[in-house]
Amino acid sequence: MNLSIRNTGPITTLLSWVLLLLRHSINNALVIPLPPLSASKQHHRGAEGQVPLPASLSFHHQTRTTPTPIAPTTTKKSSKKIHHWRSSSSSPLYSSNTDDEDDDAQSPVSYDEECDVLILGSGPAARAIATLLSSKSPETNLNVLLADSNYDRQWAPNYGLWRDEWNAITSRYQSDFNQVLGEECINREWDVTDGYFGGSFDIPMEQRLRVDRPYVRIDKEKLRDALSPAEDGGGGGGGGSASYRVLKASHTSEAISPNVYAPSGSLVHDDRGTTIQLRPASGTNTDGTLSVRAKIIVDCTGHETKLVLPDTRSATPPPGFQIAYGALVTVDESNSPDKTHFGPYAKEAMTLFDYRTDHFDSDPAFLKKATQIPTFMYAMPLGGNRIFFEETSLVARPAVSFMDCKERYLKRLKHLGIEVTGVEEEEFCYIPMGGPLPIKDQRIVGFGGASAMVHPSTGFSLARVLMGAPDVCTAIRRGITTDGASPDRIAADAYGALWTPEDVAQRNFAVFGGEFLMAQDVKGLRGFFDGFFRISQERWGGFLAGRPGLPNNNCHDTWLARMVFGLVFIAKIPLPVAVKMFLAIVESSLGAIDLPQSVTPLFGNPDGYGFVERPDERGDVAAKSEARKMIAESKVEEEVPVFLDIKKEQ
Numbered sequence: 040m041n042l043s044i045r046n047t048g049p050i051t052t053l054l055s056w057v058l059l060l061l062r063h064s065i066n067n068a069l070v071i072p073l074p075p076l077s078a079s080k081q082h083h084r085g086a087e088g089q090v091p092l093p094a095s096l097s098f099h100h101q102t103r104t105t106p107t108p109i110a111p112t113t114t115k116k117s118s119k120k121i122h123h124w125r126s127s128s129s130s131p132l133y134s135s136n137t138d139d140e141d142d143d144a145q146s147p148v149s150y151d152e153e154c155d156v157l158i159l160g161s162g163p164a165a166r167a168i169a170t171l172l173s174s175k176s177p178e179t180n181l182n183v184l185l186a187d188s189n190y191d192r193q194w195a196p197n198y199g200l201w202r203d204e205w206n207a208i209t210s211r212y213q214s215d216f217n218q219v220l221g222e223e224c225i226n227r228e229w230d231v232t233d234g235y236f237g238g239s240f241d242i243p244m245e246q247r248l249r250v251d252r253p254y255v256r257i258d259k260e261k262l263r264d265a266l267s268p269a270e271d272g273g274g275g276g277g278g279g280s281a282s283y284r285v286l287k288a289s290h291t292s293e294a295i296s297p298n299v300y301a302p303s304g305s306l307v308h309d310d311r312g313t314t315i316q317l318r319p320a321s322g323t324n325t326d327g328t329l330s331v332r333a334k335i336i337v338d339c340t341g342h343e344t345k346l347v348l349p350d351t352r353s354a355t356p357p358p359g360f361q362i363a364y365g366a367l368v369t370v371d372e373s374n375s376p377d378k379t380h381f382g383p384y385a386k387e388a389m390t391l392f393d394y395r396t397d398h399f400d401s402d403p404a405f406l407k408k409a410t411q412i413p414t415f416m417y418a419m420p421l422g423g424n425r426i427f428f429e430e431t432s433l434v435a436r437p438a439v440s441f442m443d444c445k446e447r448y449l450k451r452l453k454h455l456g457i458e459v460t461g462v463e464e465e466e467f468c469y470i471p472m473g474g475p476l477p478i479k480d481q482r483i484v485g486f487g488g489a490s491a492m493v494h495p496s497t498g499f500s501l502a503r504v505l506m507g508a509p510d511v512c513t514a515i516r517r518g519i520t521t522d523g524a525s526p527d528r529i530a531a532d533a534y535g536a537l538w539t540p541e542d543v544a545q546r547n548f549a550v551f552g553g554e555f556l557m558a559q560d561v562k563g564l565r566g567f568f569d570g571f572f573r574i575s576q577e578r579w580g581g582f583l584a585g586r587p588g589l590p591n592n593n594c595h596d597t598w599l600a601r602m603v604f605g606l607v608f609i610a611k612i613p614l615p616v617a618v619k620m621f622l623a624i625v626e627s628s629l630g631a632i633d634l635p636q637s638v639t640p641l642f643g644n645p646d647g648y649g650f651v652e653r654p655d656e657r658g659d660v661a662a663k664s665e666a667r668k669m670i671a672e673s674k675v676e677e678e679v680p681v682f683l684d685i686k687k688e689q
């Protein structure tokens with residue numbers, strides 16, 4: 040909706056006021072309010088001489104500590120707020136432009152919303168980074184706006200992660216940001232984790248491989264609440280204490296090349312920030328677009344982002360896909376001889392992998408397919424007779440069929456004598472894994488799936504996203520509160536915090552892992568994982584972590600640590616699998632330097648994402664200076680040709 044004021048006569052003025060009122064009512068209906076300012080604070084603001092706006096008209100700006108990162112000005116023509124894109128003298132944002140005469144001379148541009156950081160999306164990545172960026176600790180909390188027309192939707196995935204990873208995340212959120220993620224975010228914990236890799240390489244079919252590493256299931260509603268703003272003014276206790284604002288609207292732009300977007304004008308960068316048009320959620324009684332101005336945009340719209348372009352010119356292969364059909368079911372246990380188990384699955388354990396295929400022994404066609412295109416069962420006993428089963432293709436390109444997963448899940452349960460009496464939930468898991476990292480020098484910061492943060496060999500991403508958020512948040516905060524930091528620099532620093540050269544090298548190693556796993560039949564996978572879980576927990580745990588700050592990552596964050604891991608691991612796996620791995624290493628190393636770079640010092644580290652300053656001077660300054668000097672002394676030449684200019688502006 041494009042509502043502009045043209046002050047051409049009394050009737051028009053009246054009409055404009057009515058339209059403005061309407062516009063702000065719509066905006067306020069879309070923005071989820073923050074808790075009201077305390078009475079004393081409101082009084083204080085009044086005492087500063089500002090006329091308090093009626094609650095129904097006011098924007099919901101958060102209470103901030105000083106310095107205030109952004110201070111939209113208000114037109115004197117109207118008591119309603121029209122935001123102009125300039126900063127106050129106390130603002131670290133755009134402070135280099137403060138009191139700029141030219142700014143005042145320019146006709147003011149108005150926006151429906153302004154913020155320091157606009158977060159797109161409302162999944163785990165979006166809410167985690169929005170929560171930390173808007174946190175009042177440790178320093179300035181920024182003006183953070185999160186936009187997603189699907190904000191109210193539940194999170195679909197059933198998230199599981201290792202207990203020690205969860206503990207590391209919560210203690211970092213508490214210590215660095217005073218942000219509590221409480222124990223209520225965990226709804227089930229298993230002390231031990233099981234795997235079944237029998238049926239090949241003389242591993243008995245019934246053999247269980249148990250690791251003493253506790254695993255937890257996230258209560259997705261509780262975690263979502265904990266990473267959301269308080270609707271009741273509450274806070275603390277881990278629930279709803281975030282301070283960001285919410286706009287139920289989505290972007291419709293698409294990057295057509297780095298930093299260029301279609302449709303034209305829907306997303307425009309300039310030297311001081313970005314303006315983006317958002318479409319409000321359906322059912323919000325407005326059919327226009329909302330213009331939002333931000334210093335920085337963080338794209339958390341998931342793996343298939345339309346704004347952050349992957350670097351398809353890199354050597355990294357395209358993504359593989361994890362596909363799974365899952366169901367939370369109740370089981371008839373009336374005939375069960377052992378109520379401590381569901382079939383073979385112990386209730387006290389999380390079964391991470393069951394790669395057996397004996398349920399197809401009587402059906403050669405099924406067995407052949409299940410051998411060539413492997414899937415495994417992931418089983419989370421939830422208490423009583425409830426359990427979540429998921430038949431999963433770890434990673435494949437092209438993706439396996441959901442129907443195949445469902446059929447295999449049904450056949451496996453039948454074979455195991457597990458009788459399902461009710462289905463509470465179904466889950467269709469689709470996770471792009473690996474693939475290229477974002478192109479460098481993009482102004483929009485990708486985070487979460489949008490920045491290819493999913494583990495390339497396992498599909499895990501929650502722990503990586505939650506642990507990556509503090510790093511990116513710190514870089515963005517530092518940039519926004521630094522005088523004169525350009526949005527390009529802030530974006531590059533945010534990417535740089537997420538993908539240091541060391542992180543990229545570590546990821547390249549995991550990408551190789553994903554490619555190797557994709558090429559294996561079920562026998563290869565059984566041999567691989569049986570060996571994998573027989574090396575030390577620190578080493579396999581570090582491989583699964585793959586993000587600084589997560590436990591055991593130090594066992595994988597240098598070329599030497601990865602080389603040692605590789606040698607120890609290859610010695611544990613059956614010879615045929617080791618030979619395949621050796622051949623894969625040779626093939627990969629002949630094609631690109633990514634793998635040798637990640638396990639040897641020979642090629643240094645990959646390029647990082649940091650900001651590259653453009654030089655102020657152009658060309659060969661010495662040669663140009665010499666020519667300029669000679670021209671000055673010349674009796675023939677008088678004018679210095681333009682090509683001898685040295686500075687950009689001369």
Ligand SMILES: Cc1cc2nc3c(=O)[nH]c(=O)nc-3n(C[C@H](O)[C@H](O)[C@H](O)COP(=O)(O)OP(=O)(O)OC[C@H]3O[C@@H](n4cnc5c(N)ncnc54)[C@H](O)[C@@H]3O)c2cc1C
Nearest residue numbers: 160161162163164196199289290340341468487488500501
């Ligand atoms: C079924 C399933 C099970 C999984 N299990 C696990 C697990 O056990 N452990 C684990 O670590 N990982 C797991 N994963 C992987 C993990 O869930 C994802 O990788 C993770 O959700 C990615 O988080 P994200 O916030 O980046 O993106 P998403 O969670 O995909 O969120 C994207 C958000 O962007 C919004 N959006 C989209 N387009 C726009 C737009 N144009 N404008 C504004 N907003 C937009 C969407 O509404 C959504 O809120 C699982 C994934 C699936 C699908």
